[in-house]
Amino acid sequence: MTKDTLRPEILWAVEAAQEKQAVDITVLKLTGAFAEYFILCSGQSTPQLRAISDAVEERLDKEHVRLAHREGKVGAEWVLLDYGSFVVHIFSDRARQYYDLERLWRTSERVDFPAPERPARSDGESEDGATQA
Secondary structure (H helix, E strand, O other): OOHHHOOHHHHHHHHHHHHOOOEEEEEEEOOOOOOOEEEEEEEOOHHHHHHHHHHHHHHHHHOOOOOOEEEOOOOOOEEEEEOOOEEEEEEEHHHHHHHOHHHHOOOOEEEEEOOOOOOOOOOOEOOOOOEOO
């Protein structure tokens, strides 16, 4: 399995998560499970988890991919979006380490999506905001 062989709806969900700065995005291809794919990603705060889940839902809805079920309340550390053949899991770092789905499904094929590189700043500041001389 490669990025090029993933179904469009999987890539749309990944792109939506990336647009909201999700980190550690991984797609697992499952065998013998209730879904074909898991998309896993993490957010750094509760508002970011909500923004990622909203972005994924909006993008897939725009593409006429219908959400079957959603789990995770406001303030939750794990949001689950069930689209039938694939499930999007959006975690806080703590919840992702605790549930460790990558370990549970370690024999699955996987594709990792590295975080996009941040463009170099042209205003004399480094990425951490420090002014360079």
